[in-house]
Amino acid sequence: MSNPLWEARADLVVVGTGVAGLTAALRARELGLRVLVLTKASGEDGNTRWAQGGVAVVLPGEHDEGDSVDAHVRDTLVAGAGLCDEAAVRAIIEGGPAAVARLRERGAVFDAAPTGGLARTREGGHSAFRVVHAGGDATGAEVERALLAAASDGRVPVLEQHVAVDAIRTPLGQVCGLLVLDGNGVPGVLSAPAVLLASGGLGQLYQATSNPEVATGDGLALALRAGAVAADVEFVQFHPTVLYTGRGARGRCPLVTEAVRGEGAVLVDALGARVMRGVHPQEDLAPRDVVAAAITRHMAAGPGGVDDHVFLDATGISDFARRFPTVHAACLQAGVDPAREPIPVAPAAHFACGGVVSDVDGRTGVTGLYAAGEVARTGLHGANRLASNSLLEGLVVGTRAAEAVAADLALNVLARCSAAVTAELPTAPVAARDSLQRVMSRYAAIGRDAEGLAVVGSVLDLSTADRVLDTRELVEDAALTVAARALIAAAAEREESRGCHVRTDFTERDEVRWQRSQVVRLNPSGQPVLADPVVEMGVA
Numbered sequence: 139m140s141n142p143l144w145e146a147r148a149d150l151v152v153v154g155t156g157v158a159g160l161t162a163a164l165r166a167r168e169l170g171l172r173v174l175v176l177t178k179a180s181g182e183d184g185n186t187r188w189a190q191g192g193v194a195v196v197l198p199g200e201h202d203e204g205d206s207v208d209a210h211v212r213d214t215l216v217a218g219a220g221l222c223d224e225a226a227v228r229a230i231i232e233g234g235p236a237a238v239a240r241l242r243e244r245g246a247v248f249d250a251a252p253t254g255g256l257a258r259t260r261e262g263g264h265s266a267f268r269v270v271h272a273g274g275d276a277t278g279a280e281v282e283r284a285l286l287a288a289a290s291d292g293r294v295p296v297l298e299q300h301v302a303v304d305a306i307r308t309p310l311g312q313v314c315g316l317l318v319l320d321g322n323g324v325p326g327v328l329s330a331p332a333v334l335l336a337s338g339g340l341g342q343l344y345q346a347t348s349n350p351e352v353a354t355g356d357g358l359a360l361a362l363r364a365g366a367v368a369a370d371v372e373f374v375q376f377h378p379t380v381l382y383t384g385r386g387a388r389g390r391c392p393l394v395t396e397a398v399r400g401e402g403a404v405l406v407d408a409l410g411a412r413v414m415r416g417v418h419p420q421e422d423l424a425p426r427d428v429v430a431a432a433i434t435r436h437m438a439a440g441p442g443g444v445d446d447h448v449f450l451d452a453t454g455i456s457d458f459a460r461r462f463p464t465v466h467a468a469c470l471q472a473g474v475d476p477a478r479e480p481i482p483v484a485p486a487a488h489f490a491c492g493g494v495v496s497d498v499d500g501r502t503g504v505t506g507l508y509a510a511g512e513v514a515r516t517g518l519h520g521a522n523r524l525a526s527n528s529l530l531e532g533l534v535v536g537t538r539a540a541e542a543v544a545a546d547l548a549l550n551v552l553a554r555c556s557a558a559v560t561a562e563l564p565t566a567p568v569a570a571r572d573s574l575q576r577v578m579s580r581y582a583a584i585g586r587d588a589e590g591l592a593v594v595g596s597v598l599d600l601s602t603a604d605r606v607l608d609t610r611e612l613v614e615d616a617a618l619t620v621a622a623r624a625l626i627a628a629a630a631e632r633e634e635s636r637g638c639h640v641r642t643d644f645t646e647r648d649e650v651r652w653q654r655s656q657v658v659r660l661n662p663s664g665q666p667v668l669a670d671p672v673v674e675m676g677v678a
């Protein structure tokens with residue numbers, strides 16, 4: 139064991155500067171906790187900033203006629219394809235109005251409706267116009283701006299360019315801090331009785347994604363190594379419409395928000411035929427998994443003459459540039475004028491519906507370890523997330539997690555590290571990122587089968603070596619490796635199609651065998667294995 143080279147202490151360490159992390163940090167500070175936030179990049183480099191659509195919420199006295207919390211709950215359960223936890227769904231959706239009010243108090247400015255109140259739009263799977271937005275299609279950027287500004291008074295220190303490597307645990311397994319690499323790669327320790335993972339998702343498992351570079355599944359991997367369990371990891375949501383910029387797109391692709399369809403745009407192929415006609419009663423506003431899978435099938439069948447994209451015809455939206463300034467700018471940069479011509483689009487990896495098993499207060503099964511936002515699996519999303527429920531979840535669960543930490547500290551149930559913490563950088567299996575992304579995109583995206591998933595396993599076997607996690611890149615690659623292993627284990631076992639998990643060899647939904655979540659944990663040699671959901675989560 140070696141001593142860390144530097145050390146800092148807090149009551150709560152938050153990993154991530156997205157909506158969940160900053161919301162939790164601000165609430166924790168209000169509750170009098172000493173809080174430290176760390177991010178491996180800079181404050182504004184997370185996923186939140188790229189969220190376009192908005193926050194799904196039914197505001198009292200400001201909703202469509204007939205809309206209600208019950209209707210929002212219903213839409214979420216339908217989108218989640220039978221795997222949501224209804225109690226969690228209700229708790230989070232009911233918390234929405236207060237969460238949005240708090241965010242506005244912190245300075246976030248939402249778009250106003252000409253008739254008064256907040257403007258509302260609609261996205262796939264929503265039965266009403268209930269998505270409030272900011273800057274037209276720049277909701278995430280405004281949420282992040284407001285939260286970072288609120289945190290910038292020095293009472294919420296943000297350590298930028300610091301990578302969380304591993305949880306530090308007491309001999310009884312309670313988390314009491316983090317082993318971290320600073321911006322120069324120097325290891326150090328953040329001691330805290332509570333660690334909240336709010337580190338986002340894992341879109342970088344795939345070659346093309348709407349997610350930024352930082353979305354490498356680090357929080358999921360860290361939690362698994364700390365003894366937590368994950369669930370629903372096979373359900374990676376592909377957004378139906380990122381901007382198609384040419385064959386073989388890599389990395390973060392500009393999103394074309396679903397709100398464009400909410401305001402009348404339709405998906406067509408190269409011949410102008412409607413992609414969603416006859417596929418689902420809600421056509422272009424069907425839940426996201428249905429639309430992404432339909433586009434994928436349409437591209438494979440090639441009826442419109444192209445095999446890797448379709449088009450989004452938004453020429454009927456008269457004030458496109460004003461309503462969707464971010465999308466408009468990205469289109470113009472790609473040489474497309476959405477006012478005059480259909481926008482070329484294709485599905486890309488967007489959101490991890492599963493993650494670290496946690497309750498709506500952010501508590502995981504490991505004392506001292508909490509999770510909120512995309513890294514967490516609260517049961518809100520099930521097998522497919524309803525559009526714009528993620529900022530909502532980050533706001534509600536971020537707040538509740540800070541309150542849970544304060545309560546747990548007051549009850550004295552959390553552990554503090556011993557005075558002299560020693561820790562060693564861990565060794566973990568690391569696969570070559572390029573091969574991993576290539577095989578995941580080819581065999582574990584929309585449309586999977588047993589043979590392809592086995593190919594992913596073999597490629598990972600061949601390209602994986604044990605490495606000491608002493609750089610940010612190795613921490614990320616180890617996280618992607620464990621996330622890929624967890625995903626393919628769960629995807630291979632689930633012999634049905636449901637939500638975002640589309641099997642070409644088991645095309646039907648199987649309510650008898652598969653109306654249940656799968657749970658993953660690490661075995662003693664560090665490999666993800668399926669575990670018993672009854673034992674791990676108390677669910678049948």
Ligand code: SIN
Pocket residue numbers: 189190191192261394395396397489524525526527528
């Ligand atoms: C979108 O605006 O289409 C994405 C928003 C979301 O993923 O909820």
